[in-house]
Amino acid sequence: MSEHRDSARYILATASATCALIVLDTNVVAVSLPSIARTFQASFADVEWVVSAYMVAFASCLLPAGGLADRFGRKRMLLLGLAVFFLASLGCGLAPSAALLDLARAAKGVGAAMLLTAALAVIANTFHEGPERIRAWAVWGTCMGLATTVAPLVGGVITQWLGWRWIFLLNLPVCAVLAASASRFIKESRNPAAGPIDAAGSALFGLALALGIWALIEAPAAGWASWLTGARLSAAALLLVGFIQVQRLRAHAMVDLALFRQPRFVAAVLAMFGYAACAQVMMTFLPLYLQNAFGLSAIAAGLGMLPFALAMVAGPYLGAALARQVSSMTLLSAGLLLIGAGNLLTARVAGAASYGLVALGMVTTGLGAGLLNGDTQKAIMAYVPRNRTGMASGISTTTRFTAIVTSVGVLGAVLAARTKAAFYARPEVTPAIRRTLDTDFLSRVLAGDIAQASLHLPPAVRASLAGAAHASFASGFAAALYLAAAAAAMIAVAVRWLANRASEEAPAHVSGCTPSREPS
Template structure:
């Protein structure tokens, strides 16, 4: 008797299996991308606790964020090229392993210096985690509708992560301590690596681009010099030889970078694209979005904890108006896109970002930071501007260039985004600490005079007090003076921090308005002849 042959799967069953496999691949790659967002936002929430427990200086606090973003921004494009050459799954697994090991090193850091060195390594791991994950999604979904659905789900995962990460950071910081904000990455990475091995097939690019080593080195060095100047400038003085030398070195390195990139056949960044005014305007909008809105995911938790006195968990909850607006407004942007040209949505988004920052500056400067409603409204407006830009900037950039240049344009967009976060964070930090020092110079002598305390008016102690307040280490600041002065000095310190942040928010708002005008001029002028041609 013949053994019946096994039934072949029907077309529907094959399609269902393929859909399930594609969904698993998409969720796996999206989880890798979400890890970078989760880590950035969680660390932002616990950063004041890190500063206090490690007695970090303000420069140390800046480097904890800056070292990570600098390495991330410099290596993201080359990581994509390396993944295309040596295999996307292989490089993805290497990135996961590197990110996990660096996260463990961050959690074990005994000093602030150890921490920001480990954060630099974590930024390297993040670049080699994000770039191949994006390439895996791009390679796995070819058809137009499938690709649109895939990127839509990817965007939903990233948006949900952005909303939940402040809460997750608050819960971790409040219950387990700041070290677990890093340690938690290890088991997640282990599960992710297991899923990658089981689900993600290996793939390589048919046409492999060489890695632009000179371009990478020059770009990273230039960014490092400028970042270094922003971080140590407030302490050393902006006119000091060391700061001027760092700024000059950064400018010279950027000029050399531009010349080298123009001469290379396969540059890291094809600067010829900037000859197009619409492309330049859209890229500026991306940079401004990152520097004035996205950067607030790291700055707002510091404001909420150090200026308002919120707990770690309280700061995570208070971030919800900003985070929800960042999640919801891209959907509004999609509807606006049916009625308005892209550049107008960018201008509206930058305008809202400017208004939100100015509103935050007002709330902070008026000393009504404890009034919940004005603060919530200001954060929602700020997040709304960021949400519109988050959904539109990438689309605007890709819409200004020919399809065959899409890969390079996407790389430039990503590089400008993270460069904006880095320079925005360090520049606004410099404005913050300058404002704190100005306020402390007036407030502390007033406290001492009111308390009729003599012999404690030396400038060195006051500068140390201002440095500790800038870093968010209020306990260290209060130890510099007698315990009897703790309450009025704490009030003076929080007031100084509010005034410093008021200046930082105002600077961010002014830059957003300036960029809105520049985007209108560059993209709007280019759109007018096209509109006239279509009308005729």
């Protein structure tokens, strides 16, 4: 028995550390974006693609990766994912151009999808039920919180002291250690009844997501009313409809659509989407805001993110205390309302140049995010049978990262549009000065490269434009946060409505899995 417990601990440590590596790598890059922009003289759209190329590939591959883990073995997929992640990290660290960096980031997203779904399935398959399972997910959640906490500071330190390339190159020894640990401690497991791989569904979903994000990122330049933006969005919608139709017709689909007939399951997925779209996405935009609006260095921006990250670590403890008093659905709604309130507060004070007030908003948003991080994961996994844990982890993580990448596109477009309008409305930006600015000036300012973008201007003009750019970016950031706050509030209402609807229906049994019986 003692040997079994020791083995389980090593398995949990390896799988949780693997997930933490993904979270760390996902969040650590944001602090380095201005440095990457300066290296490649990149525009704001180019910088968005450094995040989005990874996220699109990641989210597109999560569902098929979950199915592959069930079919071919979770340990095998974990080791293969580590190999892909290792090689892609090397490619990112050595990339000679922004385009090649984006390609390496996309390959890294594929490896990350294989890693995350396999690791989550290993945990779910090893710890079956009762207190053991609860403790396992608590350990996993703690690892995620710690990775989220240290990511901005780690990114800032590495970027400022070693250079942004080392953010990727330092993954290499970590991958080697995790591969050795997985080979030794994790036992192979798979779903013996797994069906054929859904290649058509995988391609349709991936293309739909990529086209949709492409449309959102390029819309500020192409125009929201342009035929090009409309064509991309329409094609994405048609591909998504095709994906749903394929899932309906296939006997062994990647997604069991019957699950979406359960209001509680839909509420859990919706809460996960809201949490990621309205809170986790701030890990991308907050570092840009702190560096652009306050003029902070990479390390200072990383330190400035700590109130948000530390609140995310404290959030689960708040959730555990509330869980003794309220139902899980009420908890999900409360977390979303906290996120909405935090975003609203931060938006209200974004232009006040007061870090203390901004930090208060970060803490509020972080508490809501921490409250939802583990609870949404558990709620989704609870509705899927053990032999399809790969599918469950695929649904959960696909929802999370699809929400992030969609939100990066939408909020990034709002941020860019509002910043541009605010900048050209500033009194410092006279018609004479405006004529001296390059066509991509503001795009490079958004990416954090104002020093290079204004290098050709006289010193006095540069100083004046820097102040205007900082204030304008704060205005754009606030506009994006107002939208995120409204979205979080609406999703909280939807989750509450679905919970009320579930309480009026008889308990459903889907795919041999019994949903939670706690009151709504």
